[in-house]
Structure formats: structure tokens, C-alpha cells
Amino acid sequence: MLRMNLREAADTHPLVHLRHRVRVVDVGQDESGVSAASDSGERFRADLLIGADGHRSFVRSHVAPERPNADFAGYVIWLGMVEELKLSYPGPRPSRWEMLHSGESILFGIPAPGADGSTAPGRGRIGWAWYDKHSNPMLHEAGAVANGVVQHSVRPEDVPESILAMLEQEASQWSRPWRDAVLQSIADRNVLGTPIAEYVPLRLIAGRLVLVGNAAHVPTPMTGQGFDSSLLDAEALGRALRGADTTTAPHRLGDYDARLRDAQRLVESGKSFSRSYTAKESPQHGQKRGA
Template identity: 30%
Template sequence: MSPRILIVGGSIGGLFAAVLLERAGFDVTVTERSVHGLEGRGAGLVAQREVFAMLREVGIEHVARVGVTAQERIYLDREGGIIHRQHMPQTQLSWDVLFRTFRDLVPDDRYRKGLRAVNVARESDGVRVRFADGSEERADLVIGADGVGSTIRGAVVGPDSVPEYVGYATWRGLVPEAQVPPEAARQLFERFAFYEMPGSHILGYLVPGPDGSTAVGQRRYNWVWYRRYAPDALDAVLTDVDGGRRPFSLAPGRVRPETADVMRADAARLLPPAFAAVVKAEPKPFIHAIFDYAPVHMVADRIALLGDAAFVARPHTAMGVAKAAGDAFALRDALRDVSGLDAALATYEAERLPAGRAIVTYGQQLGRSLG
């Protein structure tokens, strides 16, 4: 009998694993803590080879064509002049389309929303996961794909296994193309744009619309502003509209208005005019604090970690989705090809531990000017 697999975490990484494992003949169920689902939360992503391999494997290579291509890279000075340009065509795929496509490949009765895992217990015949609503699920194998704030991680590497804040955060915005002021659009559109200053930098590029549209007028401008925050200052910016201090990020609409106003005022004072304009045009900016984490183990007994639940790498690498795809491939291959569940999980860990450590180290190198 095929082992029953429970994947905790229904974002991209969990979906990659679910689709591959189901097609390999395993009995797979996914749980996701979000009640309303995850669509609409993504921007653009730079696809690496693992993502293209995943699309080929599943037979949906057409998803790679749902993207916006930036024809060149430009670097601005404080006054908005272009001080360097480089011909470097690069296509940003749609996270939303990628998520929606893989979500549609998992039957609804195998993707259960509104279940937040709170406890993991090993038993003689498997693993039992308890959820916040009091329900429980038993499985022969539990895969933790529940992201940077993973609950499952503690069952693998201990309760103190938390990511380390690196000293800076990213403010982000996704502005509908039509709402970008014309002067800013003329300079920023169809390009990857950058502005660098001591301890901070901002970048931006066009991405598909929320429905995956790449038609002119239907796209969005994605900007990302890296800024340093001391721990006490981070506490303030991560305090949400209800007064709660969130551990990792605030979603659109959850940032306090006064916090967003300070950020916009700083943008007007510090950034080139085009970037200041797109920051101002975003009514609901959101923020992610940046963390590093590299576990000693990815596997303990019948529990395995995948994606950001395992290794947390800085976004400079643009490898978050690729890392999850690589983990999903390696886990599928090990479970399919290696006899015995324990031996298969050991094979998975041996392959992906070095890969994850290398990505985290690479991110640390890229972020040295900020941290």
C-alpha cells in the first residue's frame, strides 16, 4: 500500500510536491492555513531552470509564456538620470498564474483550506498533526512546506529553530499600469530599473496583471525597496492595523496608515522621481522582513521539510520558487526510486542539504551591502 502523505502548506512548494507525488502514485493531501486561499498574493518571478523543468514535467510549458519581458537594465542617480544601461532581456513570469495552474491540478477534496497546524506528534505507526480548530490528521509521512514561519520545522530541528533577522526589510508595491504617472512610466516601463544608495536600494519591473494578462494597460508595476531597520524599529513597522506585532510580514491592507505615510515621505526625500512616484501610487504597500536560516537536518523520522520551511534564503537570489521545485523533484525521486521510507528520506536530505546551504550562502553574499 502506498504511504499516506500529508503536506502542510499549500503554496507553490507544497503544490509542486503534491502534483509530483500524486502522479507518482502516492496518496497525498494538502492542508493550508489560509481560509481564503493564496491567489492574488504574488507578483512576478524570475524563473530558473528548476521551474522550467517542473513545467515540462507536468506538461504545462505554456505557463512560461505568461510573462512580461524587460528589454534592458538601467541604473538611476538621485536626480533620475540614467547612469548605466545594459541590454539584458529578462522575462518575469506570473506567480499568480503559476500558483493557480498547480492549484487546479490538485483535487478540491485533497486541498483543505483553513487548517493551521499547531502540533506534530510522532506515533508508532506514523505522524499525527493537530490543527488550531481541534481536528487532527494522521499520515505515514508529513512534509512541512509551511514557509518561513514553519510549525513543522520545530519537529525536525527543535523548537528554537527560528530564522535570524538580517537587519533589513523590503517594502513592496504592485501598482496597476494605468495608475503609474506618465513621466515615471516613460522611464521605468519595459526595463528592469535600479537605484542604489548606502544601506538601501530599490528596483522595479513590470509583471503580469492579477489575471495573468500581459497586454499593455493590464499589467502591474512591481517595486521592491530594501531598507535597514534596527530590531525596535522593525517592531514598529511590523505592528499591524489591529495593533498586533506580526513576526515576518504584513500583507496589503495590514500596514498602519501612519507607517505607510512615513515610508512614502522617505521615498519622496530619498529616491529618484520615477521611483518616488510609483511608491506614492501604491495605496496598500506591504512589507517583508528578511531572514536567514539553514537547518542542520531536513528530515527527522517520518517528517521532512521543503522550500522555505527548510532553508530561508534572501530574495536577492531570486531562487525561492526554484529551490522549492528542486526540493519537490528530489523528494519525489527518492520516494519513488529508493526502497523503504526511511532510506528514501535520507537520500532526499543528502541531496538537498548542500543545495539549500549554497543558496543561503549566496543570498548572504549578495546582501552584504545592506545587512
């Protein structure tokens, strides 16, 4: 729904021109402006270039060349989402998200609207996110993590049967309906693996280049604030640039730089979770996985 609303706002704004399936492969700047080149050879020129290109940001490599990559945080999150209609758990639909702990495992359960936005009984979906720090060798084998950098997620069709069997075996530790949702996702072979990245920003601006969202900062999803803070970036940047023109725009970016401290704090708070989560090793768990 969010995406739909944003898309509608962009489509109806006279100054926004959306271009789809265009990959930026080069950026540059000089005293009078910035340029970007696409993989199809097009070149664009403007007063400013805003890098909103996510956790593997290309623009970041120009803003912070000394530290261009987000680090792998040391764990993966297995994700699934199933139609409530497919589940037969007893009792009413959960009304809010829940975080469950069991030994070293953490599971987020998320009641979500149906694809049509409906939250009527039986019409919604149940989502889950399972934190797992024991499957890192598999992530490296699949090329999802290389040299300490997250390269891509593990698509459902690429999740090994051994991982699905392990999740199935350990799902009994979770209460219903979350356990049912995990088991149904496994039965549907619809489990996505997202290796988690983290990036504490060094800076948000370099001349006429500026970063927002995950391009600027990558907090672990455990903070629950990655998307929110991306919107706060956009809002702060909009405020800083209100009424600016070609000459003043680059100077106005200084006001946006005030976001840096908040962004650093957010990622650091998530990193302390990641450190404590990946540091603990329970002997029972090791035995169970090894068996």
C-alpha cells in the same frame, strides 16, 4: 497564474485532498507512522509528514528543535504594486525587472502582468521592492519582529505615516516609472512591510518528518531563488519517493537529503549580502533620517 495552475493540478489529482483553513498544532511520530493534529481537534495519520509550512514552520521545531527559528536579517522590504493605468510616466512599459542602487538604498522594479494576466500597453502593473535597514525600531514596536525572530508583515493599514513620509521624500532618487509607482502606492496607502528572515538548514529530515521550501531553508529575497528552490525540493522529494511504499518510504528520504548542501549554500550566499548591506552606515543617511 502559478497558484492557479498548482491549485488546478491539486484539485484534479485523485490522491490529493486539499483541506483549507486547517492549522496544524501538533505533530508526532513512532515506528509505524506519523500523526498531525489540527486546531479543530482532528487527527491525521500517514507514512510521512512533509512540512511545507513556510518561514515560521511548526514542523521545523520537530526536525531541528535546537534551532527552530529563522533569524531576522536586519532589514525590511517595503512592497507595492500599482495598475499601470494609474501612472502617467513617459515612454514605453519597462520590459524587464531592474535593480537600482542609490547610496545605501536598493530598489527592485518589477513590470508585472495585470490581474487578468494581460501585458498589453497600459494593462499591466508595476511592482517595486525597497530594501530599508533604518526602520527596525518601528518593526519591534509593531511586534513584527520580536527576540530576533520575524513574527509577521506590517499590513498597509499599520504602516506609520512617518514611514510613508520618509519613503515619499526619498523616492525622488529613483528613475521613472519606478518612482511613480512608489509615489502612487504611498498615495493609495498600499505599502506592505516584510521584515526579512534567514535560515540556514541544519537538516531536512528527522525520521518520518521532512521539510521543503521555506520551512527547510529561508534565503533573503535578494537571492531571487526562494520559490525556485522550493520547487526543486518538491521535485527531488518526488523523485526520491517514486515507487516507495509504507515500509520503504522513510528509507528513501536519504536520497532527498542531497538537497541539504545546495540549500545551505543558497542561504549562506544571501547572508553575505545581508551582512554587507546591514554593516554599511553612511553618515549622510543618518543625518537625513535624523533631520
